[in-house]
Amino acid sequence: xxxxxxxxxxxxxxxxxxxxxxxxxxxxxxxxxxxxxxxxxxxxxxxxxxxxxxxxxxxxxxxxxxxxxxxxxxxxxxxxxxxxxxxxxxxxxxxxxxxxxxxxxxxxxxxxxxxxxxxxxxxxxxxxxxxxxxxxxxxxxxxxxxxxxxxxxxxxxxxxxxxxxxx
Numbered sequence: 221x222x223x224x225x226x227x228x229x230x231x232x233x234x235x236x237x238x239x240x241x242x243x244x245x246x247x248x249x250x251x252x253x254x255x256x257x258x259x260x261x262x263x264x265x266x267x268x269x270x271x272x273x274x275x276x277x278x279x280x281x282x283x284x285x286x287x288x289x290x291x292x293x294x295x296x297x298x299x300x301x302x303x304x305x306x307x308x309x310x311x312x313x314x315x316x317x318x319x320x321x322x323x324x325x326x327x328x329x330x331x332x333x334x335x336x337x338x339x340x341x342x343x344x345x346x347x348x349x350x351x352x353x354x355x356x357x358x359x360x361x362x363x364x365x366x367x368x369x370x371x372x373x374x375x376x377x378x379x380x381x382x383x384x385x386x387x
Contacts, residue, residue, distance in 0.1 A: 222351055222352070222353045222354070223241070223244045223245050223351055223354065224351035224360075225240055225241045225350055225351065226348065227347050230346035230348050230363075230364075231260075232258075232260070233257060233258040233350060234258075238254055238258065238350070241257075241351070244352075245354065247352070253379075255270065256270075256361075257347075257350045257359055260344075260347060261333075262331075262333035262334060262336075262337050263306065263331070263333060263377060264277065264331045264333060264334055265333070265334070265337070267295060267297075267305055267306075271305075273297045274297060274298070275295050275297050275305065276296055276297070276298065277294070277295060277330060277331040277334075278293060278295075278296055279291060279328040280292040282326075282328050284326070288311060288312065288313060289311070289314055289325055289326070290309070290312075291309070291311075291312070291325075291328075291332075292307075292308070292309055292310075293307075293310065293331065294306060294307050294308070295308070305380060306377050306378065306379055306380060307377075307378045307380060308375055308376065308377045308378070310332060310373060310374070310375045310376075311373065311374045311375075312372065312373045313372050316367065316370045316371075317367060317372050318339070318341070320339060321335055321339055332365070332373060332375070333365075341367060342367070343366060343372070344366045344367075345363050345364070345365055345366075346363055346364045346365075347361055348362050348363060349362040350362075358379050358380060358381075359379045360376070360377060360379065361376075362374070362377075363375055363377075
């Protein structure tokens with residue numbers, strides 16, 4: 221069973237939001253989980269920093285239809301043994317972003333956040349929901365990325381590992 225909390229201020233997940241989710245789930249999140257639920261930067265980059273390990277994007281599938289690109293991907297680390305850190309489902313509205321970014325997305329070699337970062341595109345991440353899967357003991361979150369006041373991307377991330385065991 222997955223428990224999900226809608227965020228009242230999507231520009232900032234507060235400690236109160238995390239406390240509400242902890243109360244709903246009857247658990248206490250570790251510091252890694254709290255940081256990952258609340259951070260509004262590039263997920264791949266924050267994982268590299270928190271885990272002090274290189275990460276890589278694996279694109280599982282990618283389809284394009286009517287100016288919408290959908291992508292199933294994973295963020296993995298390969299130090300010692302391959303470990304899936306995150307599974308993500310993304311929907312990108314291609315008619316709302318610059319063409320050089322569309323070209324990079326279509327190649328499928330990099331994560332969306334890293335592409336936006338490398339191209340210095342000023343975006344805003346709005347975290348709309350945070351959650352916890354009781355059986356899998358894993359956190360998740362849903363967010364939108366905005367560019368020039370338009371929603372350009374919707375992403376659902378499921379964190380697949382216990383972060384305390386990786387460190």
